[in-house]
Amino acid sequence: MKTTETSIVDAGSPAVIFDLDGTLVDSERNYLEADRIFLARYSVAWTDEQWRQFVGIGSRSMLHWMKKETGTDISIDSLLEEKNQAYLQIARRNTRVFPEMVELVRSLKTAGFALAIATGSSPEVLREVLELTRIGDLFDVVVSAEEVAAGKPAPDVFLEAARRLGVAAELCTVVEDSQYGVEAAAAAGMNCVAVPTVLSDPLAQSILKAGLVFPGGMSEFDPDLTFRWIVDRNALLVRG
16 A cells, blocks of 8 residues: 555544454454353353344443343353453464554554544453554554443444544544444444445445445455545545
């Protein structure tokens, strides 16, 4: 990707906010495996179809469902800690970033965009995954949905990322892999690029509402096209 002939020249520089799991990091199948292990301890089966329903919506929603299924009186916080540990055991040996996404991140950074991560992952998981992948230093702000009132599809985590960056919502673009993330971006009044993890046929209607969609997911993702689309949408591209 070439960005040496372009620059962002506006005092209110725009921002791009990335989801983490399934977007920057190839981790959704790790979560599927970890959740199967975790739920088996409570005699709960975990199918691919159930996994698809919860992709991108955050762990607490799944845990509320699990409590109803089992009738356990264990607190959500305790269950979340157990679930996170099951995930990290797998993540420590099998976590990789999507190189195409890192290419996009580096190009946006060179062009002067403010960059953030806004994720449903717990802060503990977020910190360790960023250490494992060594991408944390590329971002100006990192926000977990555990730090806001409501997770996706509510807009809270994206709005908090924009607030910490000091960038207006309308100058933010979100990069997401889930229908709930796309819905959250729309609710926040932000542009959105969708690179879906769940490749249903047809795709969820909310995915198709993103401004730029790669229907085949990461296998079709084009970082150069995405970079140009984001820059053009912000109308801040100046050719040198």
